[in-house]
Amino acid sequence: MKFDKPAQENPIDQMNVVGRPHDRIDGPLKTTGTATYAYEWHKEASDVAYGHVVGSAIAKGRIVSMDISAAKNAPGVLAVITADNAGPLGKGEMNAATLLGGPEIEHYHQAIAVVVAQTFEQARAASALIDVRYRREPGAYDLAQEKPSVTEPPEDTPDKIVGDFERAFNEAEVKLDATYTTPDQSHMAMEPHASMAAWEGDKLTLWTSSQMINWWRGDLAKTLQIPKENIRVRSPFIGGGFGSKLFLRSDALLAALAARAVKRPVKVMLPRPFIPNNTTHRPATIQRVRLGAKQDGRITAIAHESWSGNLPGGPTETATNQTELLYAGANRHTGLRLAELGLPEGNSMRAPGEAPGMMVLEIAIDEMAEKLGMDPVEFRILNDTQVDPAKPERFFSRRQLVECLRTGAERFGWSQRNPQPARVRDGRWLVGLGMAAGFRNNLLTPSGARVHLDAKGVVTVETDMTDIGTGSYTIIAQTAAEMMGVPLEKVVVRLGDSDYPVSSGSGGQWGANSSTAGVYAACVKLREAVANRLGMEANTVEFTDGQIRSGDRSVPLAEAAAGGTLTAEDTMEYGDLDKQFQQSTFAGHFVEVAVDMATGEVRVRRMLAVCAAGRILNPKTARSQVIGAMTMGLGGALMEELAVDTRLGFFVNHDMAGYEVPVHADIPEQDVVFLEDTDPISSPVKAKGVGELGLCGVSAAIANAIYNATGVRVRDYPITVDKLLQGLPALV
Numbered sequence: 145m146k147f148d149k150p151a152q153e154n155p156i157d158q159m160n161v162v163g164r165p166h167d168r169i170d171g172p173l174k175t176t177g178t179a180t181y182a183y184e185w186h187k188e189a190s191d192v193a194y195g196h197v198v199g200s201a202i203a204k205g206r207i208v209s210m211d212i213s214a215a216k217n218a219p220g221v222l223a224v225i226t227a228d229n230a231g232p233l234g235k236g237e238m239n240a241a242t243l244l245g246g247p248e249i250e251h252y253h254q255a256i257a258v259v260v261a262q263t264f265e266q267a268r269a270a271s272a273l274i275d276v277r278y279r280r281e282p283g284a285y286d287l288a289q290e291k292p293s294v295t296e297p298p299e300d301t302p303d304k305i306v307g308d309f310e311r312a313f314n315e316a317e318v319k320l321d322a323t324y325t326t327p328d329q330s331h332m333a334m335e336p337h338a339s340m341a342a343w344e345g346d347k348l349t350l351w352t353s354s355q356m357i358n359w360w361r362g363d364l365a366k367t368l369q370i371p372k373e374n375i376r377v378r379s380p381f382i383g384g385g386f387g388s389k390l391f392l393r394s395d396a397l398l399a400a401l402a403a404r405a406v407k408r409p410v411k412v413m414l415p416r417p418f419i420p421n422n423t424t425h426r427p428a429t430i431q432r433v434r435l436g437a438k439q440d441g442r443i444t445a446i447a448h449e450s451w452s453g454n455l456p457g458g459p460t461e462t463a464t465n466q467t468e469l470l471y472a473g474a475n476r477h478t479g480l481r482l483a484e485l486g487l488p489e490g491n492s493m494r495a496p497g498e499a500p501g502m503m504v505l506e507i508a509i510d511e512m513a514e515k516l517g518m519d520p521v522e523f524r525i526l527n528d529t530q531v532d533p534a535k536p537e538r539f540f541s542r543r544q545l546v547e548c549l550r551t552g553a554e555r556f557g558w559s560q561r562n563p564q565p566a567r568v569r570d571g572r573w574l575v576g577l578g579m580a581a582g583f584r585n586n587l588l589t590p591s592g593a594r595v596h597l598d599a600k601g602v603v604t605v606e607t608d609m610t611d612i613g614t615g616s617y618t619i620i621a622q623t624a625a626e627m628m629g630v631p632l633e634k635v636v637v638r639l640g641d642s643d644y645p646v647s648s649g650s651g652g653q654w655g656a657n658s659s660t661a662g663v664y665a666a667c668v669k670l671r672e673a674v675a676n677r678l679g680m681e682a683n684t685v686e687f688t689d690g691q692i693r694s695g696d697r698s699v700p701l702a703e704a705a706a707g708g709t710l711t712a713e714d715t716m717e718y719g720d721l722d723k724q725f726q727q728s729t730f731a732g733h734f735v736e737v738a739v740d741m742a743t744g745e746v747r748v749r750r751m752l753a754v755c756a757a758g759r760i761l762n763p764k765t766a767r768s769q770v771i772g773a774m775t776m777g778l779g780g781a782l783m784e785e786l787a788v789d790t791r792l793g794f795f796v797n798h799d800m801a802g803y804e805v806p807v808h809a810d811i812p813e814q815d816v817v818f819l820e821d822t823d824p825i826s827s828p829v830k831a832k833g834v835g836e837l838g839l840c841g842v843s844a845a846i847a848n849a850i851y852n853a854t855g856v857r858v859r860d861y862p863i864t865v866d867k868l869l870q871g872l873p874a875l876v
Contacts, residue, residue, distance in 0.1 A: 145665035148719025150824040155687065156664065156759075161625040161632060162829075165764035169637065170381070170617045179381045183338040183413050185351035192340070193222055195260045195402045195412035196267035197394065198274055199253035199422060200245060203793025204283035204486045207247040207256065207276060214273040215259055220266030222406045224274070226257045230401050236363025238391040240458035241489045243367065244398065249278070250455060251488040252794035253421035255394040260402045260410055283486030285793040287428050287453045288325075290483040294451060298482045301460055304468060306534045307475035309434075312445035316436025320512045324433070324504040324859040326463075328786035328795065329426040330803055331493055335383025336416060337423060341399035342409035347374050352396050354379040354640075355389045356649035357608040361642050363392040368400060380640040382612040382650075386776075387492035388423050389612070390651050420488070420786060420798040427452040427461045427490030428788075429500050433508040436475075441516050443473040443527050448505065453485035461490065462497035466583040466840070467505055469728060470545075472529035486793045492651065494776060495836035498584050503780065503861060506580035506844030511857070519563070520848070521553050524581055532726045541725040541825035544756035545581060545732075551817060552579065552732035552754040565855035566873050573738035574873070575749075576853025580841035582731025582753070586823075586832045587654040588722055591662030592645035592715035595624060595670045599709070601690055601702030603628050604636040605666075609647035609659040611639055614835060615765030616650065616659060622762060623660040623829065627667035629687030630701065645713055653729075653833030656761060661716040661827040669712035674704040716827070725825050729757040729837045733774075733845040739853045741875055744868035746850060748778055751814045753842075756821040758832030763818060770838035771814045777842025779806045783862050 156162055173179035200207075212224040227233075227246035235242060245254035257274060261267035284290050297303050313319065339352040348370070354360045357377050365372040382389065395412045402410040414422055429452045436445030452461035464478035493499070513523035525546050532538040553559070561577040562568050568575040593607040605624050611617050621635040628635075638644065645666075648658035675682040680694040692699045704710060721727075736750040751774050760766045783804040786795040797803045816838075822830045843861065851857050856871035 145668065145714050146717050146719055147661065147827055148721065151828040151830055154828055155627050156829055158626060161622045162761055163759065166618055166622060166632060166762055168615055168618045168765060169621055170611065181335055181381050181383055182340065182351050182353040182379065183411060185340045189340065189342050189409040192409045192411055193260050193262060193406055194264040194267045195258040195398055195410050196264065196271045197255050197398060197412065197414060197418065198257040198259065198271050199418060200249045200256050201276065202249055202278045202280045203252040203285065205249050205281040206279045207249065208279050209277045211275040215270040218266065218270035218273055220262040221259060221270045223260045223402065224257060225398065225401050225405055232369060234366045234369050236366050236392050238359060238363055240455045243394045251421065251486060253418055255398060255422060258398040258402050258412060260406050283793050285485055285487055285788060286790040287430060287451065287483055287485065290453065290485065291430055291451045294481045294483045297479050298460060301480045303477065303479035304534065305477050309445050309447050309475045309477040312475035313434055313436040316444055317439045318437045318515050320435040320508060320515060322433055322508055322511065322859060324431050324507065326429045326500040326503050326861045328428045328788060329493060329780065329784050330420040330786050331386040331388035332800060332803060332805055333384030333386055333388055336414055336419060337389065337393050337395045338413035339396040339399040340409055340411045341403040343403055346370065348400055349376045349378065350396055350400060351378050353382050353389055355382065355385045355610050355612055355651050357610060357640060357642050358646045358649065360392045360396065364396065364400065367397055377642040378640060379610055382610055385612040385650065386494045387496065387651065390492055393423050417799040420795045424489045424491035425786060426493035426500065427454060429461055429463050431463055431504040433504060435508060435512045437512060437516060441518050441523055441526050443471055445475045446471065446473040447477040449479045449481065451481040451483060452490065453483040453487065454490045456484055458489055459491065461500060463501035465497040465585065466501050468534065469532060469726065470581060470583050471527040472533055476533060487788065495584055495839050498840045502580065502583060502840045503843045506841050507847050507859065510848045520579060521549050521558060525549055538726055541727050542821055542823045543730065544819055544821055545730040547819055548730050548732035548754045548756055549581065551819065552734045552752055555817065556734040556752050558734065565852050570738060572741050574741055574853040575736065575738050576849045577736050578845045578847065578849025578852055579732065579734045580845040580848060582733050582837055582841035584653055584729050584837040584840050586727035586729055586826060587652045588718050589648045589654050589658050590715055590717045591648035591658040592713065593647065593662045593666040594645050594711065594713040595666045597670060597674065597705045597710045599702055599705045601630065601700065602634055602636060603630055604638065605663055606638045606644040607647045607659065607662060608642055608644045609639050609655065610650045612650045614650060614655065614769060615762060616655060618765055619656055619660055619761040620663050623663045624667055627664060627671065628701065630690050645715065653836040656833055657758065657827050657829060657831040660761060660829045660831065664828050665714040665716040666712050669714050670710060673710050673712050677704050677710065721825050727826055729832050729834065731755045731837050731841060733841045735845040735849045737846060737849040737853055739850060739868065741872060744865040744872060746782055746863065748846060749812050751812060753838055754817040754819065755834055755837055756819040757834040757837055758821055758823040758826050759830045760818045761831055766818065766834050767816045769835035770816045773835060773838030774814050774842050775806050775811055777839050778810065778846060780861065781843035781846035781863055785862050
């Protein structure tokens, strides 16, 4: 099915099941421990062996020698696989780093071997016996040091220029020119990267933790140099990803190589201290924002440049995405700069681009509002735009930023805020309010599904869509239930298997809208098949309460499958509506903080997110996504940072003991409001994504609240105590 015109009324609009706050249908499996994750797929395979990965001890250089003899002769060891004996390997399209390194070393903890043994303990013990000698080479690991030499944009991401920024900025009545930094960050998903591989002849089955089944299958085929049809990837449950599991990683490849070598199933899990350096991370940025405005507050010039680093061939962190679209202004300049660094691969982490970009832009907007003597909410509203500033003929399909800000300000009690910093005290605490806009583009991608109707009236949905804790099982079940007119308990959902139709996968905030649109398309075909079998006109049939009605005739849905299961399959594809209209999601984030006058300790007291993100398919699971994102934004504001050893090129705090993330004690009551925002341009389901929108802007709102509380403006994340102490007001 092709979606190339605004969706008219359709069965989804009945809202009998869709739009209701249903519990997750996979919840009982997870709460009872019976949901099977990647490292637990032992029930379908016997005689399982275990692999332990050996990582490079240097960041850049070459392996001079590797003696694996002691490891091979250790108790229980079945094989030691290295680049020398793994056989010819290709490289997938979506990895900047080589997943099995040697002799060249590209980054610290790059996998250089996997030891396979009867037990995990034997494999781990034997891996310590491998003797590797390196020739270390000098490398660049410090973005700040490399920044001055990087002045030109990458070839594939030229600067975007509208009007004459330099002239407009020079002539502006009020100006801001400030530089901000965001650090390297780690995904730190609860479930580590893990895989189990088993071969049957030349056919491979991989049980793994993957957000994007089809991407992994394709890249694994290219890396192993075997036909894609010979690979089955299964990932029905994922314990979090945040982007770290978008792309094929070393655990999957090494499990496949090891299983082929020992001719039995092999499990490989990356130990927690391996993950930040061996997988991907959010790259650090240095961002410069320049704003020019008239004295009345209207922006006349806006520029945003961002520097990030990566391995050769790796992508930039697209931190200027939102600046192209969020505020009006006739003269604009955005640009990305990429420094070649020897740090581990930088790539997508929840809301790539907008998350670090909004961390910066929304502080700069607050600083400009202060220069103008304007309320930060009113300054943003004044500079709202209903069109793409670079293409004024291109309107937003739906844009409710102003309503998000107004609703949030009223609900949060923004009018009580004292605009003068460091004026409100609560005992030893300095109290402040801060806010920021939220923005994330609405991305669309084709997604397919297969649906069956059996003689018991049960509808079964099959799609390779994944659930990373986001509620995919539930919203897909709701979609099928609404389309086929059955209760939720009459729907079975099967996900995460490459034997099923290719879906959008989970990433980019596109999963919910795209995957349910694919289920919608398949259900439209199934409805037609049901009507045809019963001799009814498809366009006159009503599906409701387990019945099919056409005129005066009413038949139980199950009767349509009495002669055999009915099956339909389709893929939702998109026309050019995204070219005709700018599709984005919006939010208003509001925060209250308290800062200890003596120690600089920051406590977040209240948080509110008001979101406009299309039809909310399940308010309960959507709220869960937003409060999780708000929590992640708090971590980004106050604590999250991969500390770089700029001499040796690795992340020092590469485990959950050293990489600090928020805990329950850090999080106050969080309030989430969803505006009515059904968007017929987005898809037949009229939804958009929300899980990343809930993050974008949160950190800046906290930073702005800290400034309001203390008068200390911090432009370098995370906002730790040492950055506040010197500027705190004197104790009285």
